[in-house]
Amino acid sequence: MNKGFREILVISGKGGTGKTTLASSFALLPPEKVVVDADVDAPDLHIILKPQVLEAQRFMGGRVAGIDPDKCDGCGLCRELCRYDAITPHYRVDPLACDGCALCYFACPREAITLKEKEAGMWFLSRSRGGPMTHARLYPGEENSGKLVTVIRNRAKELAQEEGLELILIDGPPGIGCPVISAMTGVDQVLVVTEPTPSGHHDLERVVELAWGFQARVQVCINQWDINPQRTEEIERWCGDRGVEVIGRIPFSPEVPRLQAQSKAPVEEEGPGAETIIEIWKNLLEVE
Ligand code: SF4
Numbered sequence: 016m017n018k019g020f021r022e023i024l025v026i027s028g029k030g031g032t033g034k035t036t037l038a039s040s041f042a043l044l045p046p047e048k049v050v051v052d053a054d055v056d057a058p059d060l061h062i063i064l065k066p067q068v069l070e071a072q073r074f075m076g077g078r079v080a081g082i083d084p085d086k087c088d089g090c091g092l093c094r095e096l097c098r099y100d101a102i103t104p105h106y107r108v109d110p111l112a113c114d115g116c117a118l119c120y121f122a123c124p125r126e127a128i129t130l131k132e133k134e135a136g137m138w139f140l141s142r143s144r145g146g147p148m149t150h151a152r153l154y155p156g157e158e159n160s161g162k163l164v165t166v167i168r169n170r171a172k173e174l175a176q177e178e179g180l181e182l183i184l185i186d187g188p189p190g191i192g193c194p195v196i197s198a199m200t201g202v203d204q205v206l207v208v209t210e211p212t213p214s215g216h217h218d219l220e221r222v223v224e225l226a227w228g229f230q231a232r233v234q235v236c237i238n239q240w241d242i243n244p245q246r247t248e249e250i251e252r253w254c255g256d257r258g259v260e261v262i263g264r265i266p267f268s269p270e271v272p273r274l275q276a277q278s279k280a281p282v283e284e285e286g287p288g289a290e291t292i293i294e295i296w297k298n299l300l301e302v303e
């Protein structure tokens with residue numbers, strides 16, 4: 016941990032496994048930490064952590080073409096070439112349709128086309144119930160979510176250094192795509208949250224294999240393990256055979272939806288669910 020802080024990423028192969036419920040609980044437990052909501056396409060950690068924004072920044076991602084009407088002679092080449100039908104019959108660019116591929120820019124014989132960076136989202140530095148927090152929102156249809164994840168992770172690292180905090184907790188995006196890779200790069204630990212279903216098991220395998228490539232320590236916890244104890248055992252066997260540590264089983268709790276409706280994390284009410292989550296958090300922190 017020579018960088019001065021430890022980064023723990025909570026992730027799942029897909030949405031709906033209880034990952035954010037767990038991450039929000041961890042955020043509310045000691046020690047003090049910086050929290051990152053890296054699900055920039057569909058952030059929801061704020062519902063429970065209630066951040067108060069201190070700093071808001073525009074995120075510039077991707078490019079958009081523009082046509083200078085004084086230079087354009089209406090030859091039509093750009094319209095013919097554009098695979099996204101982003102150029103109107105009057106040679107204007109529809110910014111929502113333009114992919115920024117630059118084909119028209121290079122093809123235009125009159126050098127009438129420019130490419131500009133466009134605003135693709137916003138990111139925030141906040142104070143939340145879980146401590147300092149960085150989070151973001153990518154605008155609908157925009158790409159570059161991986162770059163945005165990197166931006167908020169970098170800001171979180173600066174914050175950890177500025178405030179002398181030794182822990183960064185990252186609530187990761189779903190899937191195994193570009194934003195997940197950005198969330199995983201350089202972290203110290205990855206906790207994969209899964210559920211005992213065929214798709215849960217399949218997604219777990221994909222995300223664990225991805226995490227191995229990053230040399231992070233990978234651990235697993237099984238949410239709602241008792242809805243299918245046999246599948247839970249299969250998952251544990253799969254993990255055991257590959258040296259992946261299963262650090263906890265969380266039982267199904269009918270209370271979770273009620274708590275979510277009240278914008279509360281499970282650890283905010285006493286009960287077996289809260290105790291299990293506290294135990295998992297302790298197990299996570301015990302790793303050297
Ligand atoms: S290729 Fe250039 S000159 Fe031709 S229509 Fe497009 S912008 Fe105008």
Ligand code: SF4
Nearest residue numbers: 097113114116117119
């Ligand atoms: S940059 Fe690509 S997508 Fe955008 S208008 Fe030009 S050709 Fe079409």
